[in-house]
Amino acid sequence: MLNNKQLNIVVGLFAFILFCSFIHPFHIHPYRNFYHDVGAGLALFVGIGAFCNVSRIELSVPSSVLLPIGLAVIVGLQVINGFLILPMDGFFPIVEFLCFGMAMIFGATIAANSDGLRKLCLGFSWLFVLTGLVSLVFQHLQLSTADLMPFVMPIKRVISIRPYGNFGQPNILALIDCFALASVWWLYTNGELRKWPAIGITVGILWGIALTQSRVAWVILPLFVLISCFQPQVGNVSVHRKVLLGLLLLFALMVLATPSFFSLCGSVVESVNERAAHTSVRLTLWQQAWKMSQMHPWFGIGWLQFSANQVMLASLFPPTEVADYAHNIVLNFVAELGWPATIIILVSSAYWFYVSCIKHWNDIQICYIGLILIAIVVHSMVEFPLWNAFILIPFGVMVGAVHGKQLGIATLSLARAWMGIVAFGAVVAIVVACWDYQRVTDGFQSAYRQQVLHQADDGGTNKPEWTLFPQFFDYFRINKIAIYSGMPASDIEFLEKMSLNFGFPPVLERLALAYALNQRPAEAVQVLISSQRLNINYYPNTYALWGSYAKQNPALFGQIFVSLPLPEKSKQP
Known part of the structure; x- marks a missing residue:
């Protein structure tokens, strides 16, 4: 005591x-x-x-x-x-x-x-x-x-x-x-x-x-x-x-x-x-979570996988925004953990609150x-x-x-x-995590200098031998992959995986470009529609970009461009 x-x-x-x-x-x-x-x-x-x-x-x-x-x-x-x-x-x-x-x-x-x-x-x-x-x-x-x-x-x-x-x-x-x-x-x-x-x-x-x-x-x-x-x-x-x-x-x-x-x-x-x-944004997120729970009722889609599945299902729903979770703890649990685990958690928590x-x-x-x-x-x-x-x-x-x-x-x-x-062990672990996280933030600053300020690669985005945040160094690799006709299938698969975890316009646009240049126009359209559904405010920029592509190469990009929804028909969430 x-x-x-x-x-x-x-x-x-x-x-x-x-x-x-x-x-x-x-x-x-x-x-x-x-x-x-x-x-x-x-x-x-x-x-x-x-x-x-x-x-x-x-x-x-x-x-x-x-x-x-x-x-x-x-x-x-x-x-x-x-x-x-x-x-x-x-x-x-x-x-x-x-x-x-x-x-x-x-x-x-x-x-x-x-x-x-x-x-x-x-x-x-x-x-x-x-x-x-x-x-x-x-x-x-x-x-x-x-x-x-x-x-x-x-x-x-x-x-x-x-x-x-x-x-x-x-x-x-x-x-x-x-x-x-x-x-x-x-x-x-x-x-x-x-x-x-x-x-x-x-x-x-x-x-x-x-x-x-x-x-x-x-x-x-x-x-x-x-x-x-x-x-x-x-x-x-x-x-x-x-x-x-x-x-x-x-x-x-x-x-x-x-x-x-x-x-x-x-x-x-x-x-x-x-x-x-x-309320429209949250209602759409709830509908998406409900759909995920119907598709994977027993064991869920996996913890932290809401945003990835959101990218997969985006074209089926009205415009919303990229989200890490369903904005409702119950729907988030049923989507990511499945119904059995969620029911056990809810019932036991309610009983605990009553008794305690x-x-x-x-x-x-x-x-x-x-x-x-x-x-x-x-x-x-x-x-x-x-x-x-x-x-x-x-x-x-x-x-x-x-x-x-x-x-x-x-x-x-x-x-x-x-x-x-x-x-002491926990405090040391916290210090190590902070040091490693600083490498990630340095990497984002390095990426900004390279992509926006057009400075030379200083190595800040290179993946270290050991890190607690490997996903972000994989993210940095996205812009290092050359997009061209006949590019390796492994590079396209990598872009596909990253687009699910990081459903932001630049990532989705690069994947769509890879599809377009490698004779997969239908998939390019699907990705761009998903981008429109998840990034409605940014979509006019995406539409303008692909319009410029279509002017430069009508044979390759023309059909893709005419298949895209017009920006003015999209309502802001």
Whole structure:
């Protein structure tokens, strides 16, 4: 057992490093959330390393770890059986699932200590509140033209903008802000925050959510109010229903006022009606996921294979956009894992939530974490926030912390040397991954210099002997392959594989050109139609390019060009 001081150190280190991972502005192509995820992993393993304060630690291992272990096993089997086009794509998901399990153990171990669950909730509460307030400042700075790197992530000055703080995605910031509102409620009802500061912070965070124009928050906040109005009193102080309804009404007014505020800042944004009406892209993604689940109902298409299958099926659906996932966690699971695994996951998760949270809803700590879990579930119906490790790891800690004892918790006694080895090994692995990722980002910069600035090849895009990111060095090879009549079949097969993993216009255009020059015009048309369906905004450029090809060589490209859909007939998603 940890004493009070040791517990404070563990929770404090975890919350502080996680806060740093939330607010830093570094989003570097191709994995723009890489350093957010790395920061969350670092927070977890530094927190685990802090267990070394005691000579021997009693780890609590909840039965819920069977979920991440099961997911890791499924993805591993999919890799072994060739479900993944690029096998290395399965490496990081398996690592994240294992970290998810470690986070559950971390949370359960803290909660097993005297006053541990309350201290963990206190750490999470101030983490989310401070993140929301700092992000609110960042949002307003982003509306200016000031370049404040390396403190605030710059935002492109386009006609329509939705400031997102340093998260790079408005809906993620809105989700964190919803966590912050639940945190203000917990702090106030626990006597950790006085009335007027609580109201002031709440109003500020509501304004931050309004600035994101996040539709998912329009669902989460009324749900929070509905739950709060009908639940029994928990904590030392209650919040009157009229106050909650008044704050919700204030938020609605803020949402209505947001377009006018943006116009004062020199930007034009969509009205509430226009934002609410934009559903066509997600509906098409859901239809695609449903089709994939029908084609592969038992074992799915393979983890992270949604975008590849999207390219294959694009011509069957209305125009949409390239996506890494289905924007609905249930449909994503049935598409990539199959129906049996998905049903087991959903049923067991629902039962877990009932036993661990709903049955203990009168406990303020469990009520607080339950609200956050509900927000994540609601968000997961239209996106996949758990795709990000910086959401998945805190989620895992919370799941472990509130795990019902009647569901089973094992105890594992370890000497602090083992905890130190695990923590040190994980930190070293994180450093190595960052170093390797830097080689990838250097490679993209080198590719830019070669393709845009027409500089000589400096070797930055050459594939190293060892890397955790081989797919990106394969991607660099695409532009090194010469496209000509009679080119080797192996080169065309390579382009086909890369076009599935990277369904972007330049990649698809090169594959179509290879088909056209090698007497496969029908396949060239099919690829270009897929490009039109997945990259509707870019398609006029593709159409113009192939129009120039047709003028230069009507015999070879003329029939292909006349078979292409006209840009003006395509509706923007």
